[in-house]
Every structure is written in C-alpha cells, then in structure tokens.
Amino acid sequence: MKPVYVINGFLESGKTEFICFTLDQPYFQVRGTTLLILCEEGENEYDPELLRRSRTVLELVEREEDFNPSHLTELEKKHRPERIIIEYNGMWNYKNAKLPWYWKIEQQITTIDGSTFPMYYTNMKSLLAEMIRNSEMIIFNRCDSVRENLGSYRRNIKAVNPSADVIFEDANGEIDEIFEEDLPYDLNQEVIDLDNNGYGIWYLDSMDHLERYVGKKLRFVAMVLKPEKFPDNYFVPGRMAMTCCAEDMAFLGYACEYAGAGELKQKEWVKVTAVVAREYWEDYKGEGPILHAVSVEKTRAPKDEVISFS
Numbered sequence: 001m002k003p004v005y006v007i008n009g010f011l012e013s014g015k016t017e018f019i020c021f022t023l024d025q026p027y028f029q030v031r032g033t034t035l036l037i038l039c040e041e042g043e044n045e046y047d048p049e050l051l052r053r054s055r056t057v058l059e060l061v062e063r064e065e066d067f068n069p070s071h072l073t074e075l076e077k078k079h080r081p082e083r084i085i086i087e088y089n090g091m092w093n094y095k096n097a098k099l100p101w102y103w104k105i106e107q108q109i110t111t112i113d114g115s116t117f118p119m120y121y122t123n124m125k126s127l128l129a130e131m132i133r134n135s136e137m138i139i140f141n142r143c144d145s146v147r148e149n150l151g152s153y154r155r156n157i158k159a160v161n162p163s164a165d166v167i168f169e170d171a172n173g174e175i176d177e178i179f180e181e182d183l184p185y186d187l188n189q190e191v192i193d194l195d196n197n198g199y200g201i202w203y204l205d206s207m208d209h210l211e212r213y214v215g216k217k218l219r220f221v222a223m224v225l226k227p228e229k230f231p232d233n234y235f236v237p238g239r240m241a242m243t244c245c246a247e248d249m250a251f252l253g254y255a256c257e258y259a260g261a262g263e264l265k266q267k268e269w270v271k272v273t274a275v276v277a278r279e280y281w282e283d284y285k286g287e288g289p290i291l292h293a294v295s296v297e298k299t300r301a302p303k304d305e306v307i308s309f310s
Contacts, residue, residue: 001104002076003083008131009111010090010120014141016044018111019087023054032082035075037061039089057081064092069100076100094130110135114143114168117153129160137165144170151179178205180212187212191273194220196307199239203252206276206289213276217294221271221302224264225251235261237272237291240306249306255281256291264296271299 007015019036022028034056036046046058057079061067076084084103088094099105110131112120117140120128132138138157143150147170154166168175178201180187185198194202199220206213222237230236238253256274264270274291281288 001102002081002100003106004099004103005083005085005106006088006108007085007111008088008090008094008108008135010113010116010124010128011040012042013090013113014111014139015087016042016046017141018109018139019085020044020046020050023050023056028054030082033057033079035059035079035081035084037072037075037084037086039067039087039092056085064089064096067092067097069098072103073100090127090131093127094133107137108135109137109139112138112140114140114146114150114153117146118149121156132157132161132164135161135164137167139167139169141169143168143175147175147177150175150177151181154179155181178208180209187216191217191219194218196239196302196304200241200252200307203254206254210276210278210289213289214278215275217273217275218291219271219273221269221299222253223251223301223305224266224268224270225253226261226264226266230255233257233259233261235264237270237274237296242306242308252307254289254291255283256293258293258296260296269299269301271295271297 007019009015023034032055034054036051036056036058038046038058038060039062041060050056051058059075059079061071088097138161140150140153146153150168153168157164157166168177183205184201185192185194192198192202199222202213202218202220220237222239225236225238227236234255234257236251236253237256238251241250241252256272258264272291273294273296275294277290277292278287279290280286281290
C-alpha cells in the first residue's frame, strides 16, 4: 500500500504554507522520495531548495479530469516515491476524487482561512462539507480578527465531522481556546461542583472568559493560603498544580472574601462555596476574578493533592 497524505482547502487557505512547514520538519526527513501532487497554483510557491532538501518531486495536475487513477499511477511509476502528498484543489468536489486502489490515505487535513470562512460556509457549503467530512484535522489560520467567532466556527465543523480535531491559529501560533461546550461542568447548575480536573480548567478559563462565571456559585476543595499583608477578611483558596514536571509547580487560586478568614490556618484544607465577581484587585493591576465565600468548611485533604495539566 502506498501512503498518501491529502491536504485540502480553498485557494489561499494556507495549504502550501502547511506543506512547506511539514516538509522542513526534522521528523519528515525520512528516506526515499516524496511525490507532491499540486492541483492548483496559489500565490505561494514551493522553494526549490526545500524540495531538494526534503527529497520531494513536484507534479502539477491542472485539470480535474486528469486527477484519475490512471494518470496518478503514471506519476507514481515515474518517480517511485515512498509517500505521496496531494495538495487538492478546493474547487474540485472531493467526493469525486478517485485514487489508485492501492493508495492508502494515511491522513487528511483541511486548512481554512478564518477571516473568509463565513463567506465560503454560506456560498460553498457543499464543497466545504466534502472537504471536512473525512478530515482528521481542521486547521483554521489567520484568526486574529475573528476570535469572538471561533466557537461558532467550531460548531459548524463539528456538525459535519464530530470526530475532527479543530485547531485555531493566529499570527502567534496556535490559539489555546477553551469552548463552553468542552467544559467538564454545567454552567447552568445552581452550584457548579469542581473536581480536580474541573478546578484546573475553571482557573484557566476564568482568565480569558471571566464573563462566563460572574454571578455563578462554585464549590470546590482547596488549600488555604494566607499571604503576608493580605486584608484580614481575605484569603486565597487554591490548589498546587504541576504543568509539565515535578519542578514546575504553582499554586493556583484567586482572592476570596470571607468574614472568618482570620480563623483559618495556613495550608489547611477547606471546602469552599463562593460566588464569582469581577472586581479591582491591586495584585491584578486592574479587575479580575474575586470570590465571595458563602461558606468555608474544614475538610480532609483530597487523595490527589496536586492537580496536573500534563
């Protein structure tokens, strides 16, 4: 079986940039020839030096009728590649694509320009759907100006291909976005109970989406931290977290207003029920999450005292 990698998307969606990036990675410096079948020519061209360095030969198929098993087999016999990459033409209906019977698609990836996605989704939905229906990964790039729309973009994709990995990128790289439908708790509950995993996700998500939590009541188990020079009626309930290794530990918690804070002991464990607010706090140098405790009860330390993001 001949391994094939299909990269599809509309013109100027970032297909060429993605393939160039892949060809230049150390993990792709493997033995044998790579046959790159280019089905449309965009503004970006392939650097001859990159092709030479990655042992890649390029063949252009300009007409959809020439993208057929017979012609593709001829190209393979000509170059005898170890693997094949296809940069597919976004205006060709992917449903009609036919490959030689012994070519096996190892991975299919669709690239999408986030800034033009609504136009294509509205006017060329059927073509777009065929691209993404069997893609394992959907990469939205150029998302700098449309970050507020990413949740709806993701829902549009998942409606067609629920199992696809959807990645968003801006000028700085991948956007580490947490969407409301992916949260491990229900924001509509009267009291949102946070387990170990839930606490970590809530802490990170509230940095970027505090509006989701303002006025919500949370309940979680936490360790008491009482920083020096903290107001008498405040403490910080939180958890130690390991982000990648034992040497990389941090205490994650937000200031909490509680009338009985003075009676709490450093590092004791408590069960906190609190309402989230957005307020000014000097350490934040502006507004940020502040908790207002409804109740604080002493409790046992959890089985796993340290939460992990690894």
